[in-house]
Amino acid sequence: MTRKHETDVVIVGGGLAGMTAAQAARSQGARVLIVDRTELGLATNTALSNGIFSGPTAGYDSARYVDDTLRIGRSLGRPWMARQVAAELPDAIDRLRKLGLQITEKKDHYSLSAGGGDEFPGVRLARVLAGCVRNDDGIVCMGGTWVDRILTADKRAAGINGFNREGRAVEVRAGAVILATGGAGALYLRNDNQKSTLGQGYALAADVGLALWDMEFVQYYPVVMAQAHLPSMMLNSPHPEGSRIMTTDGRDLAEAYGIDDINHAIRNRRDWLSAVLFEEWQKGPVYMDYQGVADPHWNRHPLVLLKKRRFDFRSQPVAISPAAHYMMGGVRIDPTGTTDLSRLFACGEVAWGLHGACRKGGNALAECLVFGQLAGTHAAGVFGGNPRYEGPCDEKASATSSAAPDRLALRELRGNLQTIAWQHAGVVRSAAGLQAGLDGLDGLVPRILELSVDPPEQRRARTDLLSMATVLRAISVASQARLESRGCFIRSDYPEENNAHWLTNSRVEGAAGSGRPTVSHHPSETVHAA
Numbered sequence: 001m002t003r004k005h006e007t008d009v010v011i012v013g014g015g016l017a018g019m020t021a022a023q024a025a026r027s028q029g030a031r032v033l034i035v036d037r038t039e040l041g042l043a044t045n046t047a048l049s050n051g052i053f054s055g056p057t058a059g060y061d062s063a064r065y066v067d068d069t070l071r072i073g074r075s076l077g078r079p080w081m082a083r084q085v086a087a088e089l090p091d092a093i094d095r096l097r098k099l100g101l102q103i104t105e106k107k108d109h110y111s112l113s114a115g116g117g118d119e120f121p122g123v124r125l126a127r128v129l130a131g132c133v134r135n136d137d138g139i140v141c142m143g144g145t146w147v148d149r150i151l152t153a154d155k156r157a158a159g160i161n162g163f164n165r166e167g168r169a170v171e172v173r174a175g176a177v178i179l180a181t182g183g184a185g186a187l188y189l190r191n192d193n194q195k196s197t198l199g200q201g202y203a204l205a206a207d208v209g210l211a212l213w214d215m216e217f218v219q220y221y222p223v224v225m226a227q228a229h230l231p232s233m234m235l236n237s238p239h240p241e242g243s244r245i246m247t248t249d250g251r252d253l254a255e256a257y258g259i260d261d262i263n264h265a266i267r268n269r270r271d272w273l274s275a276v277l278f279e280e281w282q283k284g285p286v287y288m289d290y291q292g293v294a295d296p297h298w299n300r301h302p303l304v305l306l307k308k309r310r311f312d313f314r315s316q317p318v319a320i321s322p323a324a325h326y327m328m329g330g331v332r333i334d335p336t337g338t339t340d341l342s343r344l345f346a347c348g349e350v351a352w353g354l355h356g357a358c359r360k361g362g363n364a365l366a367e368c369l370v371f372g373q374l375a376g377t378h379a380a381g382v383f384g385g386n387p388r389y390e391g392p393c394d395e396k397a398s399a400t401s402s403a404a405p406d407r408l409a410l411r412e413l414r415g416n417l418q419t420i421a422w423q424h425a426g427v428v429r430s431a432a433g434l435q436a437g438l439d440g441l442d443g444l445v446p447r448i449l450e451l452s453v454d455p456p457e458q459r460r461a462r463t464d465l466l467s468m469a470t471v472l473r474a475i476s477v478a479s480q481a482r483l484e485s486r487g488c489f490i491r492s493d494y495p496e497e498n499n500a501h502w503l504t505n506s507r508v509e510g511a512a513g514s515g516r517p518t519v520s521h522h523p524s525e526t527v528h529a530a
Helices: 016-027 062-072 079-098 121-134 200-207 262-268 270-281 295-299 303-308 363-385 407-424 431-449 456-481 525-529
Strands: 003-012 032-035 052-054 103-105 109-112 139-142 145-153 156-164 169-179 218-225 244-247 286-289 318-327 344-346 504-509 518-523
Touching: 003 016, 003 139, 003 156, 003 200, 003 363, 016 032, 016 121, 016 139, 016 169, 016 363, 032 169, 052 079, 052 363, 062 079, 079 103, 079 109, 079 363, 079 525, 109 121, 121 139, 145 169, 145 200, 145 456, 169 200, 169 363, 200 344, 200 456, 218 262, 218 270, 262 270, 270 286, 270 318, 295 303, 344 363, 407 431, 407 456, 431 456, 456 504, 456 518
Parallel strands: 003 032, 003 169, 032 139, 169 344
Antiparallel strands: 052 109, 103 109, 145 156, 156 169, 218 318, 244 286, 286 318, 504 518
16 A cells, blocks of 8 residues: 655655755745655765865855856856855855854865764764754655655646655655755665665656756775775875875876875866776775874874774774765756746756866855755745645656565666766776676676666665666766766767867666667857856
8 A cells, every 4th residue: 555645845865955945945834755765964975075064164165166156067066056056055055054054164065073083074064954854844855765656746746755764655745846966876786875875866767758968977985994804985184295196016006196295186176196006906905094093193184084984094004995885966956046947946966057078176065055045945845826736747657567686686786887987988988898887787687687676675776776777877978978088987989178079968768777878069058058
């Protein structure tokens, strides 16, 4: 039996963007329901963040912030979105401070204090916001729920369909739907995301016919633990004096590549450094060596975060690798946060446009705050004059297969997708590699479609695998079509940036299903604005 619910605004995703949207909608009097598969806040990428918000400060004006965001994005970002962050972030920071969060204004950003030396700043942020959301009687949180379809009627979003951990069907009718699902970093074999970040929002959007923009642009963080039996977690900057990046035979890679300052390279040459470390890994493992770091640093952030790990970082190097970190592409929104489907909104990483070809450090959290507020406010405005749709929704065929592979087979399918993504659509790409990846994906998709929707564990796996396949296909075809390197996108067969032909944004249509999507290119809004 289907569990049916109704609300004014339903939000898919419980990270910073989703919780911000929920509070914004609530402030306008809307009833809100947050649907998430994991624990609110703490099981999202928000909790893994370093608590940095990029935006205008007393010493860094709005014009410089906008210019830097568009410049770092290699002229593919949307200027109105950068201006929106510049205008709205100071108020957003004030709202966080009123919740008791300690946020310090720096030269060109804001920094959140964790409150405790051995806790991620993002954990503190997630705990405080989740507590506020749970204490609001007008916000209902439905955890442990997988969303597999956006309900549509009369060419607009009308709610969501999904199922809970027990496999029981869930239906939510709503006046507006907000996608706040985050990105798809866990699609890659090496990543620093929460393991559930598999591109669900992109797949849901593609399933209702929306295009996905600039999906070829995936940002990698260069210094992520790749040591056996340790989590795939970034090693946070700043790395103290005495830190070394080295190979198995002791070669110092900073010296080899003329890197004067590791932290500067991570912050300002992140894509180049990721490519360097990726190429070095083709020869053998790469390590971060902290043996030369002075004792006092081990009781300070960020090295104090390593104390809880079962590894002696002080006396032996730890294997590191670049890893998928952030998706620049996604769903197009307008200045109200609405997607190309009426009453469907998007905010946070799933929404495209702010970052262009490369994300400015600190813009991820800033984006969640500003566009979560935007989406929540406007979604709440929808239901007042346009109540929930009560009639039948558009029908869609559902899977009926009864094949039931064991857990090993499900893990194998997931591992195969992650390996294809990493090897063929990862840090450095080529025409031959991308085609090999698409051929491999074409062989896997029929196996995924054959999976049954029963038992619940298999249905959950099938939903995740289909999301992964949709995103991987979109990344791959968009990558094939861009014949240059730009920002975080690197092609070994087209190593130069080509402004004469490629100041364009890619648009992928038809990514859902098993067919080959189409790719078109459209002049960058940054160029038009100039």
